[in-house]
Amino acid sequence: MVGLLAASGLIPVGVLSATRALVDGLVHGLGSGSLSPALLAPLAGLALLFALDFLLVPWVTYLQGVVNERLTARVHLLLMEKAAGLPDLTPFEDAGFYDELQVLRDQAPYQPLNLLVFFGNAFRGGIAVAGVLLLLLTLAPIFPLLLLLATLPQALLTFRLQKGVWEAVLFSAPEARRMRYYAEVLLNPEAAKEVRLFGLLPFFRGRYLEAFGRLHQELRRARGRQALGASGLVFVSALATAAALYLGLRQALLGSGGLGNLVLLLQSVGSLQQNLYGLVQDGGMLYESLLYFERLEGFLARPSAFAPSSAGRSAQRFEEIRFENVGFSYPDGRRALEGISIKLRRGERLALVGENGAGKTTLVKLLLRFYDPSEGRILVDGVDLRELDLEAWRRLVAAVFQDFGRYALTLRENIALADLERQSDPGRLEDAARAGGASELLRRLGPEALLSKAFGGTDLSLGEWQRIALSRAFFRQAEVLVLDEPTASLDPKEEAHLYQRFAELAQGKTVLLITHRLASVQMADRILVLREGRLVEEGSHQALLHRNGLYAELWRLQAEGYRAN
Numbered sequence: 001m002v003g004l005l006a007a008s009g010l011i012p013v014g015v016l017s018a019t020r021a022l023v024d025g026l027v028h029g030l031g032s033g034s035l036s037p038a039l040l041a042p043l044a045g046l047a048l049l050f051a052l053d054f055l056l057v058p059w060v061t062y063l064q065g066v067v068n069e070r071l072t073a074r075v076h077l078l079l080m081e082k083a084a085g086l087p088d089l090t091p092f093e094d095a096g097f098y099d100e101l102q103v104l105r106d107q108a109p110y111q112p113l114n115l116l117v118f119f120g121n122a123f124r125g126g127i128a129v130a131g132v133l134l135l136l137l138t139l140a141p142i143f144p145l146l147l148l149l150a151t152l153p154q155a156l157l158t159f160r161l162q163k164g165v166w167e168a169v170l171f172s173a174p175e176a177r178r179m180r181y182y183a184e185v186l187l188n189p190e191a192a193k194e195v196r197l198f199g200l201l202p203f204f205r206g207r208y209l210e211a212f213g214r215l216h217q218e219l220r221r222a223r224g225r226q227a228l229g230a231s232g233l234v235f236v237s238a239l240a241t242a243a244a245l246y247l248g249l250r251q252a253l254l255g256s257g258g259l260g261n262l263v264l265l266l267q268s269v270g271s272l273q274q275n276l277y278g279l280v281q282d283g284g285m286l287y288e289s290l291l292y293f294e295r296l297e298g299f300l301a302r303p304s305a306f307a308p309s310s311a312g313r314s315a316q317r318f319e320e321i322r323f324e325n326v327g328f329s330y331p332d333g334r335r336a337l338e339g340i341s342i343k344l345r346r347g348e349r350l351a352l353v354g355e356n357g358a359g360k361t362t363l364v365k366l367l368l369r370f371y372d373p374s375e376g377r378i379l380v381d382g383v384d385l386r387e388l389d390l391e392a393w394r395r396l397v398a399a400v401f402q403d404f405g406r407y408a409l410t411l412r413e414n415i416a417l418a419d420l421e422r423q424s425d426p427g428r429l430e431d432a433a434r435a436g437g438a439s440e441l442l443r444r445l446g447p448e449a450l451l452s453k454a455f456g457g458t459d460l461s462l463g464e465w466q467r468i469a470l471s472r473a474f475f476r477q478a479e480v481l482v483l484d485e486p487t488a489s490l491d492p493k494e495e496a497h498l499y500q501r502f503a504e505l506a507q508g509k510t511v512l513l514i515t516h517r518l519a520s521v522q523m524a525d526r527i528l529v530l531r532e533g534r535l536v537e538e539g540s541h542q543a544l545l546h547r548n549g550l551y552a553e554l555w556r557l558q559a560e561g562y563r564a565n
């Protein structure tokens, strides 16, 4: 590609010198009535050069296309590997991280192409400019100097201002992100029902326009500065061009240079201006692309807050997990847990109960080491979780999260994601589906049913998706089973079924069950009651009822609802 670009950069120089030879030959043979060989050679040369120009363009485009596709895929892969490869969730708490990721992701489809196209153009333009200047040097050194004066300051200024526009784009990243979000609310199916019911189109449209107004103003200012600055230099440019043309004309009139030289000079002014200006434009865009790749590099080099995990001890099984005076604040300062000390023995079934925002999910997030505690420590058989091999530790755990994933994959894949090494084990798939209450679904749709409307498959109800999520957790035969509101979307029959099967399903596993349905916690060996991040009660169902505290109050409230009639 570089070779082809260099060749095409030399074409304008070839055209200029062939034109000069043509004009000189013409002057020489004027009146002879025949085509002399001195005319034929430049003529053929010109024809060849034009043809070559045509020939090179599609090949350069072809190569740029091929390299672009690969480069774009590579950039996306690097972003995916970085974002999903970070072991913790802390980066997602940081608006700067989001911004950075969004800018990098939004521009990933075109910055690689920009890099290639603008590098190509700038490279070709650079060669053309250098060639034309060298050619002018054969007339007299003053000519390239004057023409440079006519064009270079303008070019440099434009380049400097282009940087301003790019910085404005970066600066306005949060606005651009908001615009994108408002548009997505209206364009994506998730909010389609509420958008229609509540008539939200004008609201989100208005929000979009507000964000657009701010972004647009910023960009317009930067662009205005660019245009204004460039017009300021127009006099310098005109004077230098006039001087060069005057000198050339005088030389021609004095007979010290042929007519060919004058034509060369006239054409060079146009060619230089065009090429140099193009060079600046392309150089500016190239600079922008390079800034993108610089940011990408910075993002990829972003260190993780976590120490490398694979260096740690690899837990295969455990006897006891202990929270020692654990406290945790989210990176935005929100206090979520305070002074938690609990012990969880192998095979024990623990229920976590408490009002919304009490810290139940946060506790699980710490157990899975999505975050590290702000105070205290979590010990697995006496070893700090931070010193364990993180991957090995997580392999011991299966979980159904409140916001479980719904993947646009087949039913089988949706379940087998929890243990991809066993994904082609049909017996295991059936067992997991049975455990999670998805047997009937599996039978009705078949394992290869695609669960996505967007890709031409089918969709499920929320409760059916929850059964899939449960089956996924059971597919991974883990030591620890975390269930965060696992029955929130299940019908009463399936919920009852699940808890009837619970003893069998949880056999040999250590279970952490978070639920607001207190009827289901009775099967736990022990119940922990959290309130505002603190552990306020602990014991069996009976013991807690007896105690007549928060648990008993919540229990009575729920029981009354059922007893009312």
Ligand SMILES: Nc1ncnc2c1ncn2[C@@H]1O[C@H](COP(=O)(O)OP(=O)(O)OP(=O)(O)O)[C@@H](O)[C@H]1O
Pocket: 093, 330, 331, 332, 334, 335, 336, 354, 355, 356, 357, 358, 359, 360, 361, 362, 363
């Ligand atoms: N990413 C976050 N950043 C800041 N604060 C958060 C974040 N996630 C949760 N919180 C806050 O931490 C506290 C505990 O939240 P958590 O999700 O653990 O509650 P929970 O007991 O699971 O509640 P629920 O019953 O509603 O699921 C809440 O006050 C919540 O607002």
